[in-house]
Amino acid sequence: MLGIIAAIIDGVLIGSVYGLAALGLTLIWGVMEVINLTHGAAIVAGMFGLYLLANAVHIPPYATLPLILIGGFLVGIVLYWISVHRLMGRPPLMILLSTFAVNLVVIGLGTAAWGTDLFNVPVSLPSVTWGRYTFSGTHILAAALTTAIAGALYLFLYHTKLGKAVRAVANNREAAELAGIPTTRVLSLSFGLGVALAGAAGMLIATMFPFTVLSGDAYQLKSFVVTALGGLGNPAGALVGGIALGLIEGFAGQFMPVSWTLVIEFVLFVAVLIIFPRGIFAFRRA
Amino acid sequence: MNDALLEVEELSAGYGEVQVVWGLSFAAARSKLTTLVGANGAGKTTTLRTVVGTISPWSGRVRFKGEDVTRLSAHAKAARGLVLVPEGRQLFTNMTVDENLEMGAFTGRGAHGYATRLERVFTLFPRLKERRKQKAGTFSGGEQQMLAIARALMTDPEVLIIDELSLGLAPLFVYQLFGTLKALKEDGLTVLLVEQNVHLALAVSDYAYVIAEGRLFTEGRPAALAAMPEIRRAYLGL
Numbered sequence: 001m002l003g004i005i006a007a008i009i010d011g012v013l014i015g016s017v018y019g020l021a022a023l024g025l026t027l028i029w030g031v032m033e034v035i036n037l038t039h040g041a042a043i044v045a046g047m048f049g050l051y052l053l054a055n056a057v058h059i060p061p062y063a064t065l066p067l068i069l070i071g072g073f074l075v076g077i078v079l080y081w082i083s084v085h086r087l088m089g090r091p092p093l094m095i096l097l098s099t100f101a102v103n104l105v106v107i108g109l110g111t112a113a114w115g116t117d118l119f120n121v122p123v124s125l126p127s128v129t130w131g132r133y134t135f136s137g138t139h140i141l142a143a144a145l146t147t148a149i150a151g152a153l154y155l156f157l158y159h160t161k162l163g164k165a166v167r168a169v170a171n172n173r174e175a176a177e178l179a180g181i182p183t184t185r186v187l188s189l190s191f192g193l194g195v196a197l198a199g200a201a202g203m204l205i206a207t208m209f210p211f212t213v214l215s216g217d218a219y220q221l222k223s224f225v226v227t228a229l230g231g232l233g234n235p236a237g238a239l240v241g242g243i244a245l246g247l248i249e250g251f252a253g254q255f256m257p258v259s260w261t262l263v264i265e266f267v268l269f270v271a272v273l274i275i276f277p278r279g280i281f282a283f284r285r286a
Numbered sequence: 287m288n289d290a291l292l293e294v295e296e297l298s299a300g301y302g303e304v305q306v307v308w309g310l311s312f313a314a315a316r317s318k319l320t321t322l323v324g325a326n327g328a329g330k331t332t333t334l335r336t337v338v339g340t341i342s343p344w345s346g347r348v349r350f351k352g353e354d355v356t357r358l359s360a361h362a363k364a365a366r367g368l369v370l371v372p373e374g375r376q377l378f379t380n381m382t383v384d385e386n387l388e389m390g391a392f393t394g395r396g397a398h399g400y401a402t403r404l405e406r407v408f409t410l411f412p413r414l415k416e417r418r419k420q421k422a423g424t425f426s427g428g429e430q431q432m433l434a435i436a437r438a439l440m441t442d443p444e445v446l447i448i449d450e451l452s453l454g455l456a457p458l459f460v461y462q463l464f465g466t467l468k469a470l471k472e473d474g475l476t477v478l479l480v481e482q483n484v485h486l487a488l489a490v491s492d493y494a495y496v497i498a499e500g501r502l503f504t505e506g507r508p509a510a511l512a513a514m515p516e517i518r519r520a521y522l523g524l
């Protein structure tokens with residue numbers, strides 16, 4: 001019994017990071033109705049960003065987070081112009097294919113550079129003991145940083161003029177353009193934000209678990225499951241969905257081998273899509 | 287017309303292969319209320335969207351304050367003071383009244399003197415002031431039209447273009463809105479209005495253009511138009 005409660009709390013901590021990754025996916029969808037299939041590559045890039053900056057440049061692991069956020073933002077803006085901009089307004093499949101193509105290129109280059117070996121970034125943080133439970137310091141800090149990033153995103157979207165412009169473009173792009181908002185630039189900025197969030201999530205995951213160049217697929221699938229749970233395009237739903245997924249993983253991990261996690265997630269994904277096509281936690285969109 | 291703030295010359299536009307607007311020319315004179323009237327489907331909305339740049343013209347020219355702005359994007363035109371209140375209001379329905387107005391003032395032009403303009407807009411539309419924190423999507427048609435006009439005023443327009451001011455609104459509302467436009471015009475605003483209601487358009491405007499099937503049918507002062515037998519028959523049902 002004790003084990004289960006600890007596993008569930010730990011699942012919530014990890015799940016919040018899944019929520020952060022899904023936030024990146026859902027933000028881009030919410031603003032421009034594009035499914036970004038470079039999402040997995042962005043997560044992996046965040047993992048390797050941590051690895052390179054911490055191991056090669058010797059930057060303290062958590063100090064890489066702002067760098068990865070900024071780098072992800074800039075790369076995301078470039079990706080928007082390369083793989084999305086000219087296909088806006090065309091059949092949605094075309095953007096799926098173009099972002100998927102970029103994903104393949106990035107993963108291909110990564111595989112060429114690092115192979116598919118398992119990497120591990122040693123992050124030494126004291127664990128926290130609470131009564132009879134012990135929690136990993138990296139998991140707690142990852143959840144705390146996720147909360148901080150999500151909070152900053154909320155403040156940006158609801159309390160800055162530029163953030164409100166992002167919401168205006170999401171709400172009615174033509175009206176935003178007529179109001180004098182440079183909508184194309186806002187779209188590229190939103191794509192940059194989405195990629196930055198995915199990269200940050202990748203970095204935080206890499207402080208907790210080992211990873212390979214190919215880890216992106218599994219975490220991209222998790223993001224899809226989370227958005228299925230939370231409703232695509234719904235930021236609050238992404239966080240709640242992420243926590244729900246982490247909780248399910250933590251709980252299931254008590255009864256079956258970890259290798260079953262992906263199976264459970266995929267079944268969950270399909271089941272949720274069939275039973276609750278708009279998401280279980282799909283609150284009315286703000 | 288030398289006091290024309292907005293001049294449209296030989297404008298042609300359409301969708302895909304289908305041409306809708308055929309070499310249309312018209313102008314909006316400074317501090318006057320100009321209307322484009324015409325039946326449903328005549329191409330009025332297409333014309334306005336081409337003028338402000340949400341769709342590209344096939345040919346022709348748009349001049350604003352003497353400058354060729356034909357190829358500028360819609361947001362750049364708004365930033366210069368050429369502002370459209372689109373058909374169907376097109377509010378930010380998920381956002382509050384305050385946020386809608388703030389977005390209207392997104393450009394440097396709108397941001398300059400924001401507080402004063404906000405007060406002015408709330409004086410014109412006190413109802414909006416009572417509901418500043420309410421989401422625009424919860425509003426009635428008349429309130430939405432008020433907010434759409436208020437949002438456009440926050441951009442500090444030189445030419446305010448309104449597509450179908452009266453559509454779907456109660457007569458009392460329409461009457462009020464025209465009163466507001468008249469006051470704005472007296473303060474120097476140039477207004478270009480599209481109306482399906484020809485009676486109304488001729489009653490309020492200084493100059494009118496009648497559009498039929500994407501072409502200019504005739505133009506003139508309202509009194510002169512109202513006297514023309516073809517107009518009386520086709521548009522006024524007389």
Ligand SMILES: Nc1ncnc2c1ncn2[C@@H]1O[C@H](COP(=O)(O)OP(=O)(O)O)[C@@H](O)[C@H]1O
Pocket residue numbers: 301306324325326327328329330331332333
């Ligand atoms: N987005 C569009 N795509 C294709 N055809 C359109 C579109 N919008 C309008 N049309 C066509 O263009 C013509 C003129 O429409 P519109 O400009 O809306 O006229 P009005 O505003 O005078 O009622 C109509 O025949 C209409 O069917």
Ligand SMILES: [Mg+2]
Pocket residue numbers: 330331332373449450
């Ligand atoms: Mg129309």
